[in-house]
Amino acid sequence: MTEYVTLTIDGKEVKAPVGSTVLEAAKSAGIRIPTLCYLKDINEIGACRMCIVDVGARSFQAACMYPVSEGLKVITNSPKIRETRRVTLELILSAHEKKCLSCARNLKCELQKLAEELNIHDNRFEGELQHFPIDDLSPSIVRDPNKCVLCRRCVSVCKNVQTVSAIETIDRGYKTIVASPFHMPLKDTPCVNCGQCIVACPTGALREKKSTDKVWEALANKDLHVVVQTAPAVRAAIGEEFGYPIGTPVTGKMVAALKRLGFAKVFDTDTAADLTIMEEGTELVDRIKNNGKLPLITSCSPGWIKFCEHFYPDMLDNLSSCKSPQNMFGAVLKSYYAEKAGIDPSKIFVVSVMPCTAKKFEAERPELASTGYPDVDEVITTRELAEMIRESGI
Ligand code: SF4
Ligand code: SF4
Ligand code: FES
Known part of the structure; x- marks a missing residue:
């Protein structure tokens, strides 16, 4: 059972769990203390001193590090505290x-x-x-x-x-x-x-790393057939850039904006995710039947692949040989789609909108150009797409 202590923050009685910090207790009581270096559960090192408070000690203490205790009296706002924070920030x-x-x-x-x-x-x-x-x-x-x-x-x-x-x-x-x-x-x-x-x-x-200039250049090139694929997370995240509550799906608006930007076709990376699952499933069955290397580990994340290459090279054979959905789609667009649409694959320029910067690295991997062309030509993040939409006044 959680044990609590009672302390006073700016004259207000506050109950806080034992082991929590003055910053957390103040937050639970609706009292804001400015922070800069603090990142909950990740960076709690008391480096910047923006969150200093008066706990009655010889010097001000960092609220993000100072533990609550029974009867503690904390002042978060006084002329001296404000001036000290200002000096720290000015420095x-x-x-x-x-x-x-x-x-x-x-x-x-x-x-x-x-x-x-x-x-x-x-x-x-x-x-x-x-x-x-x-x-x-x-x-x-x-x-x-x-x-x-x-x-x-x-x-x-x-x-x-x-x-x-x-x-x-x-x-x-x-x-x-x-x-x-x-x-x-x-x-x-x-x-x-x-x-x-x-x-x-x-x-x-x-x-x-910005890729928008290269995408604008491709969109302006009349010789190119510029298509875009969007990862599933993008439609739920891009609304935030335009003031919608976090997680609001704006799929229709996103597709309309991409078309207004000049993309010839808008594809959903979900389609290639289905292809990846089928390929990986087939590979798993094959490995089980033929005593292949198990367990089979997904290869969808380029960050994870590089992590495995650096830190667990002994597990590389466990990785699926399938491309990620982003690159599988790029390859399909420059082969199957090019043939169906009667377009020279060298004239197809594939842009991906992805939630992860590792996809930019993946697109540049030389081994991911099985059609003779890079599977994906440019990758932009959700934030970069929002910049393009804003810049073009949509
Ligand atoms: S240490 Fe510098 S680069 Fe790292 S998060 Fe802080 S401001 Fe950014
Ligand atoms: S992008 Fe590189 S430096 Fe940044 S957190 Fe990931 S591994 Fe570390
Ligand atoms: S937020 Fe930086 S020391 Fe507390």
């Missing part, structure tokens, strides 16, 4: 490249929101800026350390959730940077291109 901003207008996260940036919330309009600590090179060699991820606030959320998600550890904080003091070992480009590390670090990042320091 973070003093080392931050503030090119907000051209940043991929402009208007969707936690740092920007925090500066607005704390009413920071000037900075008392304008100082020297470091200029780190941008790593854009990965097919999926762009790393811009000039926008990094060293919250380490990406490091934690990569290490503790994905168990890859492709990135770490390296060097010390003012020179501290989040990077891959020996500053190698991300593409030369075991990074599986999953994009979870992008999801965790509060700023524009990590972003997906």
Whole structure:
């Protein structure tokens, strides 16, 4: 049975489970404490000090780390606390490249929101800026350390959730940077291109590699027959970009928008998912009948395939030999569909809209071009599709 303690936060009596933090207790009581480095269950390291509160100790404490206790008295809002948070944020901003207008996260940036919330309009600590090179060699991820606030959320998600550890904080003091070992480009590390670090990042320091320019170029090329396939998650996620509640299916609107953008045909990757299941089922039956390698493990996720290649090479024979739905569909479009529609496969340009950045990496794998052409020519994420829709005024 859960045990509770009673504490006071800003004069309000709050009951909170033993072992929970002041931040969690405050949240349950509807009291907002600003945070930056904190990511529940993933990054709880007390690095940024944005969440400081007064617990009656000699110095302010980080609410995201401080445990609740019986009779604890917490103040979350006082002139001194507000000023300390402002100084902390101004110091973070003093080392931050503030090119907000051209940043991929402009208007969707936690740092920007925090500066607005704390009413920071000037900075008392304008100082020297470091200029780190941008790593854009990965097919999926762009790393811009000039926008990094060293919250380490990406490091934690990569290490503790994905168990890859492709990135770490390296060097010390003012020179501290989040990077891959020996500053190698991300593409030369075991990074599986999953994009979870992008999801965790509060700023524009990590972003997906943009493919929209190449898609616009193809759409404008009258010699090409440009078709698109959309993964099932996209129709449920894209509405969010346009203000619909999370998970609202907007299939019809999405298809209409894709046609307005100029795609000749709109396909559903679900179709190829069915093909993959049939192929994998056939392969399983074949392996069972002929003493093949078992268990058979699905090969649908390019992130998982790369993970297996790096960390479990002894299990590669357990992977299904089937292509993922994205690539199976690309191959079908450039063979079966090309023949049925009487179109030269070299003139078919296949765009995928996918929820996962690893699909960009997969599309570039040289072994996935069985028709003599890449199965898929360009991959854009749900967010990139939303940008295209907005940009064309639909
Ligand atoms: S894409 Fe995934 S594996 Fe690569 S650095 Fe980010 S979290 Fe780690
Ligand atoms: S890259 Fe983003 S998530 Fe990683 S430490 Fe920097 S700001 Fe935080
Ligand atoms: S959010 Fe608590 S220290 Fe960063």
